[in-house]
Amino acid sequence: GRCCKMSHSHSHGHWGDHEGCKDEEQGHASHRHHHSTRQKGLISMIFSYSTLIHVTYCTCITVAFFSILSFGSFYSAVLALIVWNVLAAVAFFWYFSVAGRYRLSLLLQQAVVVLIATLLFGSFPPRDDSSPFVERLVHLDLKGGVPSVSYLVSLFPLLKQHGATGLLVEWEDSFPYKDQFSVLPAPTMYSPVEFDAILDVATANGLSVVPLVQTFGHLEFLLKHPKWAPLREVATNSDSMCPSHADSLSVVKQLLDQVIEAHGDRLKAIHLGGDEVYQLGQCPLCAGKP
Numbered sequence: 001g002r003c004c005k006m007s008h009s010h011s012h013g014h015w016g017d018h019e020g021c022k023d024e025e026q027g028h029a030s031h032r033h034h035h036s037t038r039q040k041g042l043i044s045m046i047f048s049y050s051t052l053i054h055v056t057y058c059t060c061i062t063v064a065f066f067s068i069l070s071f072g073s074f075y076s077a078v079l080a081l082i083v084w085n086v087l088a089a090v091a092f093f094w095y096f097s098v099a100g101r102y103r104l105s106l107l108l109q110q111a112v113v114v115l116i117a118t119l120l121f122g123s124f125p126p127r128d129d130s131s132p133f134v135e136r137l138v139h140l141d142l143k144g145g146v147p148s149v150s151y152l153v154s155l156f157p158l159l160k161q162h163g164a165t166g167l168l169v170e171w172e173d174s175f176p177y178k179d180q181f182s183v184l185p186a187p188t189m190y191s192p193v194e195f196d197a198i199l200d201v202a203t204a205n206g207l208s209v210v211p212l213v214q215t216f217g218h219l220e221f222l223l224k225h226p227k228w229a230p231l232r233e234v235a236t237n238s239d240s241m242c243p244s245h246a247d248s249l250s251v252v253k254q255l256l257d258q259v260i261e262a263h264g265d266r267l268k269a270i271h272l273g274g275d276e277v278y279q280l281g282q283c284p285l286c287a288g289k290p
Contacts, residue, residue, distance in 0.1 A: 149198060
């Protein structure tokens with residue numbers, strides 16, 4: 001700047017200064033151009049390197065998504081995949097300090113990689129039923145509030161979709177007992193026709209039905225009736241049966257017989273309930289036993 005302000009009329013020495021100034025400016029320009037080129041090359045190299053890492057990263061996390069997670073619903077899988085990739089992108093941007101101007105490009109790359117991986121995996125795979133448990137039963141406690149048959153018809157496919165293999169059904173007073181036990185069912189009991197319809201729908205959805213029959217505790221639906229009140233462990237409490245009473249085992253067997261008969265050939269297993277017997281050993285027959 002100092003030399004360039006000198007006029008052409010100055011001495012030869014001054015002109016030489018002017019020529020030197022031009023060379024200096026050209027040197028600065030060349031240095032700036034070289035620095036800019038090197039900076040662009042560095043950015044391009046970093047961006048290309050990040051792209052390669054990012055594509056590999058996206059592929060790995062997408063494969064991991066399909067390998068580790070599984071969903072029965074297409075929409076739940078889509079939502080989970082979106083959340084999965086957003087979190088993965090945030091982690092990538094944070095770890096590699098990706099500048100804001102490159103993030104949109106990387107997100108588009110991620111979307112393309114995820115789309116390709118999804119197509120290669122054949123849309124969303126069915127739920128993986130591999131499990132250390134042979135059976136995965138859903139407990140339906142039907143005493144008290146009894147769901148309608150139409151509700152169960154809509155529920156069973158959903159349970160199957162989420163990995164259930166069967167139903168553990170605690171019928172109690174919703175079961176259509178007959179003969180001497182005809183007083184046991186509640187007013188909201190299932191009729192024999194409805195009972196069969198429930199079993200048919202369960203079978204159609206690939207769900208086994210395992211009836212849960214109480215044999216010791218939780219017998220209020222039986223012991224609240226005067227006919228069976230003498231079988232109580234404690235006279236004022238109708239939840240537990242005295243195991244020492246001469247008629248207790250016979251009554252339990254008769255209950256089981258009706259449940260087994262009603263399930264027919266579809267019955268593969270039965271659950272004998274015997275928990276929460278809080279008054280054990282308190283009746284005169286049991287108190288003296290070791």
